[in-house]
Amino acid sequence: MRVSLSWLRSFVPVTLDTPALVELLTRAGLEVDAVHTVGVFDPRVCVGRVVARKALQNATHFVVDAGPEHRAVSVVSKAPNAERFDVGAAVAIALPGATIIDGHGDAFALVTVGSARVYGVQSDGVLCSERELGVGDDHSGLMPIATDAPAGTALSAVLPVPAHGEADEVLEVAILPNFARCLSMVGVAREVAALTGVEGRYDVALDELAVTPGELDAHVEATDSCRRFSTARVENVRAVPSPRWMQRRLVLAGVTVIDHLVDVTNYCMIELGQPMHGYDLARLGAPTVGLRRSRAGETARLLHQGVDEAPAALPEGTLVITAADKPVGVAGVMGGADTAIRSDTTAVLLESACFDWPAVRRSSAALKIHTDASTRFARGVDPTLSGRAIQRAVQLWREWSSPDLRVTATGDWRRAPIVEGVVGFTLEGIASLLGLEATRAELTEALARVDITVRDAPGAGLEAVVPPGRDDVTRPCDIAEEFARVTGFDRIPETMPSEALPFHTPSRRYALREGLRDALVRGGLQELLTYSLIAPDSEALLGAEAPETPRLRVLNPINVNRTSLRRTLLAGLMETLRENHRHTPDAQVFEIGVVFLPELASPYGRGLPAEKLRVSFALLGRVDRASMHGGTDRGADLFDGVAVVEHLLRALRLRGVETMADEAAPYQPGLCAALRKGDRVYGRFGVLHPEVCARFDMEGRRVVAGELDLDALLDEAGTTFKTVAPPRFPSLPIDVSMFIARAVSAGDVVATAMGAGGELLKRVEVIDEFSGAQVPDGMRSLAVRLELNAGDRSLTTAEAQAVRVQVTTALTAALQAQVRE
Template sequence: MRLPLSWLKDFSDCDLSIEDLADLLTRAGLEVESIERIGVYSDRIVVGEISEVRPIPDTNDLHEVDLLLGNDQRGSAVTGAPNITPDSSGARVPVALAGAVLLDSKSESFAITTVKARDFRGVKSSTVLCSALELGISDDHTGVLLLDESAETGSLVRELLEIPENCAADVVFDIDILPNYGRCLSIIGIAREVAALTRTPFKLEIKAEHLPTDPEAFKVSIENPELSPRYSGLVLEDVKVEPSPAWMQRRLALAGLSPINNLVDVTNYVMVEMGQPMHAFDLDKLPKQEITVRAAREGETIHTLDQDLAAGKDGEPVPPRALEESTLLITSDDQPVAVAGVIGGLESEISDATGKVLLESANFNFISIRKAMSQLKLITDASTRFSRQVDPAQTVTAIQRAAHLLQELGAAKPAGAIADCYPQPAETRSLTVHDTDITRNLGVELKDGEIAAALERLGFQAEADGKGSVEITIPGFRPDVSHSADIAEEVIRVIGFDRLEGRLLNEPLPRQERNQSWELRGKIRSVLTGCGLSDVLNYSLTTPEAESRLLAGEPPAEETPPYVQVMNKKESQERSSLRRTVLSSLMENVATNHRERKRIAIFEIGKVYLPEHTPQTGDPGDEKLPLEVFRLAMVLSGPICDPSWQDVKPRESSFHDLKGIAKVLFNKLHIESCEFTPGQGAPYHPGVAAAVLIAGKPAGTIGRIHPKVIEAYGLGEREVFAADFDLALLLDASRTDYPFRSFSSQPAVYQDLALVVNDDVPAGTVMATIRESAGELLTDISLFDIYRGEQLGEGKKSLAFQLTFCAADRSLEEKEINELREAMLGPLEEKLGAKIRA
C-alpha cells in the first residue's frame, strides 16, 4: 500500500523524521519497502551554481547550462526558462539529478515524472532546473526558482526552503501489508498504529453527513447473510459527473489510483482513507429499483468494468466472464450487475449522462471473495481489502463520509435515508487475560494496567481490575485477535520489542534422537543442488484430472483406488484431492516456466497420499487415514547448462544426463547393487525408460516423458526427462557406515572391448555379465560407444566398453589379462549371443 505522508498527518501528530517513521513501521510489522520523495522532499534535488549559459543554435529559447554541483561535481541542463540567460552566471538554482521525482509541469492534472538524462538536438542534459511548481511548493511555473546566492552548492534544496504545509510535494511510503494486517489497508488504520507506537493523539475526525438509516429507503435483500453480512446503500440525485478537484486527484495519484471522475474518485478516496470499498451504480441503468445479493447460478455471465468490448479478436465482441456457482453477485431484477466485493458490471457503469446513483457500501465474507478472485483471476483494490476482512460496522459511516464529500464537491446530494440491510449484526467479542498469561508468552513481566493502556492505544476497550486481570472488548476491525497470545503480540508491538530480554535456558536441552529420514532428505537436497538442480516445493493438493495427464491418454495399468478428497472440494476446484505423485507437480512447474526459461532442472522431495480401504469400524464411510509416502522426483529439460562465454550454445539435456545425476546421488548415499533395467509405461516414452532396482527391489523409474504427455501439458516440441524414486527404499539402502577400500599401489591395465549383440539386449545386462565373469580383478567398466550400421547386420548393435583391471598386490601380466578376456567371452556368447566385433 502507498501511504502519502501528508494524508497520514490528517489523523496523526507524529513528528518523527521520515527515516525514523519508516523504521518504526517496519519494526511494528508494516514493512516499508521503499520511500518515494516527491518534489522538494527529494534527496536528488540539490543547489547548483550556474557557471555558463549558451544559446542552442537553431532554437528560439533553449539554452545549454553548465552547472557546479559541489564536491568537484559538474552537470549540464537544457532549459527554456525565460529567467535563465547568458547573464545568469553565478546564480544558485535547484537542480534535479537523474532519479529525482518532480511534479509534471506539462500535465493539466496532478502527475509526477522521474528525471532522466536526455538529448536535445545533440545537446546532452543530465539534470533539470526546477521551477517552484516542479518542486511542489507553489503553482508558479514562470521560470526557474532562484535561490539565495549564499546557498552552498551541493546542499539539499529542502534544507533551504520553508515548505508550506499544504504543498503538492510529498513523501510516499510503499508498505507491504501482511495478510493478517488487513486493518492497515487504509490511511486511518496505519494512523492508528502510528499514534499507538509513538504515544501521540489519534485524530479520528472525519467530516461526514449524518444521514439516518431506513431499511425501507431502498429495497435490498441478502439471500445468505454468512456470505454477505451487511449491505448499505444510498440513492443520490442531481448528479454532476465531472473531474474531481486537484487536491483529491493528487491524493489518489499518490496512493496509486488513477483519477476517473468525481463520483468514482470519491468512492476510491473513502476506500483508501477508511479501508471500506464502495461502488457507484448508475441507478437508471439498473433493471429494477432493487438489489439482491446472492450466489451465482450455473451458466451466468457478466461483463465487468475492466473489459473493453471493442477489443475482441477478429472484430468479435469480448465475451462476458463466466461465473462459478460459488461466486457472490450483486443482482437487480435477478440480473448480475456486479461481482460482489471484486468489480462492478459494465452495464451499470457511471457515465457523463448519469443523473441518479446508488452508492453501495457493503460487507462480504472474505473466503467468498478469495474464491471469486481465484476463479476470475482478477485482483482489485476492493477485493484485496475484502479478502483480508473488513469491519461490517463501518458501511454506514463510509456512506456518510462519501455523501459529505460529494455534497462538498457539488457532485450530488442524498435523495433520502440510507438503506441498511443487516440481518445478523455481529456480536461484540470480549476476552479476559491475566498478566501472568502475557508474562508467560513474552518473558517480560507486565502489570495489568500497562497491558490495558497499550491495548487502548490500539483501539481496544480494556479495563484492568488491579488484581492482574484485564477485561478486553475486541473492536470489529481486529478479526485477527481471539486468544491471549494475540493480545501478547499486540502489547509487545506497542511497548517495544526492546523490552524483551535475552535469557539462558533454565534446564539442559533434552537428548535429541537422530531422524535418519530427515538427515537423508537434507543430504539428497545437498547432492542434487550440487548437480545444478533447484529444489521446489509444491502444494500437496491437486485434482485427478490434473494427474491424469501423466497417463498419455491411456488407462492405468492396474485398477487404482479413488483419490483422497478434501471436504470442501466443491469450493476448491483446483485443489480438490491429495496428490498421488510428485511428478505431476513438477510437470506443472515445467508448464508454468516453459515460455520463460529454456533450461529447467528441478527436483522435489514431498509426500504423496495413498488411500487405504480397510474401514476402522463397521461404517463404510469410516476409512483409515491415507498412507503418507515420501517420494523424490526430478525433471531435466532444455540445455544442459545456461549459456556463458565458455559455452555460448550448450547441448541439450539427455536421458543419460539425468541417469548420471541419479548415479551420483546413489554413490553419495553409498547405495550399492543398483541396477537400471528396461522399463515401459506412462508417463515415459517407449524405449527411453528404465526401471531402477536397488537390492533387487523396484525403487523408481527414469526416462523421457511421452510426447502425448508433453502435448497434454502444452509444452510444444520440448523434451523432458524425469525420474521418480521411493524415498523409503533409498533410506533403507543407504549406508552410514561403509567399509574402506584401500587404494592399490599397483598400476592399472586399461583395455577396450567391442561386442556385437542383438539390438534388444540392454547394455546394462552386458555389463553385469562382464562383471560376474571377470571377478575381482575387474575394478571398473564403462560404456563409451554404441554403434548401429549396415555392416553389423539388421537388428544388431555394437557396444564398446573400457575395462579397468588392477590387482592389490602385484602388477598384472598380459597373460592374466588375456585369460580374463577369454573367461568373459564364453558367458557373453552363451547367455547373450555376443561376439567380438571384427
C-alpha cells in the same frame, strides 16, 4: 498501501523524521517497501549552478553544474524568465528519474523527469518552477534559489518546504493479512498514534445525514456472504472535477482521478478503508439494488470493459449486485459499465457494504480481476464503516460539487447486530507466553492505544473488549501480540527453554545419505540440485519408460518445461550437461534427490505419491587429462561408471551386491549393468545409448551414467563393520590364464574361483583380457591372479599348487575353461 505523509499528518502529529518513521512502522509489522519522493523532497532535485546559457528560438539552452557526478548537464528551458539566470546563478534542477509536479493545467499530475531532445538540443533534466517543486503556486518561470550551497546539494536542505506545499513523501507499506485495517489512511494513522504514544484525530467529523423522506430496502438475498449492506439515494449531484487537494491525495495514493462523484467514493475508500460504489440512478433502471449469487449463464459488462465489448460471463454463484434482478456489478470487485456515473449524472445510488472475504476472494480469483476494493474486501473490512462512509461521501460532495444535494432515502441491512469482541485472558498467561513481566496497568495502557479496553472478567481473570473491526483479535495470544507490538518486541528478554526437552536423535538415514554425498564429492564428482518439475518430453528422451507411465502434473505450471514431477534424476542431469557441454566439455556430476512415483503407495497415505530417494551420476568427457607434464586424455568409459558405483557401495558399507550384465534403455546394449542383491535390483548404470546423447543435443559425445534406488541401498547399508587383521606373511600370487566362452562373465570366473579355492585363497583379480587370432572362435582369453595367504605362516609350494589345481579344475568343470599352463 501508499501513505502520503502530508495526508497522514492531517490525522496524527508525526514528529519523527522519515527514516525513523519507516523503522517504527517496519518493526511493528508494517513493512515499508519503498519511500517515493515528490518535488523538492526528491533527492534527484538539487541546487544547480548555471555554467553557460544560450538562447534558442523559443527556449533557452543551459549547461548546469549539478554536483560532482553531473558537472555539465545540458537542459533546455522554455521558461520566460530564463534570461534572468546568468552564469553562476542558482537554479532548481530535477535530474532524470526525479518525480516533480506537472506545472501545466489545473489538474494535479506527477511527471517523471527524463531525457529528451528539445529543439534539436539534448535536455537531461528540468529546471523547475515553484509549482513543479511543490513549494508554491507560481508557474510563471524558473524559481530563483537564494543559496550559497554548492552545486548538487539536495534542494530540500536549502529550501523551506511550506506545510501546505504539494511536495510530499509517500511510504509504500506492505500490508500483511492481519493488518487489513491499515489499508486506509485512518488505519495507518491509528497505528502511528499507538506506536508513538500520541493522540490522533482520526475520527473524521461527520454531520448526521438529513434524510428525506424514507427508507431504501436493498434486496439482500445472499445473506451468507454479507454482514452489512448500506445504501443511500443521493439526488441533485454534479460530476465536476474534484478540488486540486483531493486530486493530489488520490494521485499520491495511486488512484486515477475521474470526477468528483467518483473521486469521493475512492477518497472515502483510501481515507476510511470502506470501498463504495456509486450507480447512476437514471441508468440503473430500478429504485434500489439487490445482492445475490449469479445464476448459470448470467453476464455483466464491467467497468473496465469497453462499451462495444460483449458482457463478461459470470461464473455461476458469483456474488453480484443486481438492479431489477439483473446483474449490474460484481460485489466487492467491480461495478458495471452500463450503470456507471458519467458526466451527465445527477442522481446516485451509493452502495457501501461489508461483504464476507471468502465470497469476494472467489469472485476476484475466478474473474482474475483485482481492484482496490477487492483487495480490501479479500482481507476483511470493518463492518462499522459502511454507514459512516456514506455520511462522509455525502459530506464531501456537498462541500464541493453538489451543495444542493438531497439524500432522499437510505437503507442499512445487517445480518446480525455488530458488536464488540470480548476475549478472556489472564495477566500471567500473557506474561508467560511472552516471557515478559507485565503489570495490569502497563497492559491496559498499551492496549488502550489500539482501542482495546481491559476490564475484570465476570469470574476470575481479565477480559479485553475489542472493537468490531478487529477480527484478528479473538484469543489471548492475539492480546499478547498487540501488547508486544505496541510496547516493542525489544522488551522481550532472551532466555533458554527451562524444561526437559528431547535431545538430538541422530537419524540413520540422514547420516548415511549425507555420508554418501561426502563420498561422491571426495570421489571427484560435482553435486547438482536440479528441478523437481520437468517436462515429460524430456524424460521421454531417455526412452526408459513407456509414454503412458503415470505422472503427476501440476495444474498450473509456469512454463512447458516445468509441468510434471520427475520420475528420474537422469533427465535433469542430462539437461544440465546439455546446457553446459559447449563451455564445459568435461563434467562428472551427481545428484541425490527424490523422484515421484504415483503408482506406488506412500507411507503417508491420503493418496500421496511415493517419494523415492535416488542417487544418479553422469560422466561426460575426459576423466584423465593430459597436461604439460605428460599423461594422456582419456574419455570416461564403462569402467569409470563401475568405479563410481563401487565407490558408492564402499561408502555405504554395502557388501554382497552384484553387478550383472543387463540390457535396458537408456543404456547402450552390451555396456549396461544392473546392480542387485538377491532378487532386489538397486538400479542400472552404463554407457548411454548414442541416440540418447543425440536427443539431448550431444551427438557424438559419450556419457557414462547411472541411477540407483537410494532408499533401498540405505535399507541395506551398514553404519559399521568388522576389520580383518593384516597377514603377518606376504601373500603368494599365482596367475592362471584360460580360454573361456564369451558368454561367461569375468564375474562368474571370479566367483567360481573363489568358491573353489578354499580358506587359503583370499582374493581373485582379473588381470588381463584378450581376444585375437590365437583365441578359439566364440572365446576370449582371461587371466586371473589368485592371492593366497595362510595368515600366520608361509605357504608351502605344495599347498599353493593344490589350490591352483582346485581352482582350475572348478573352472574347467563349471565353466568349460581351457586353462593354459
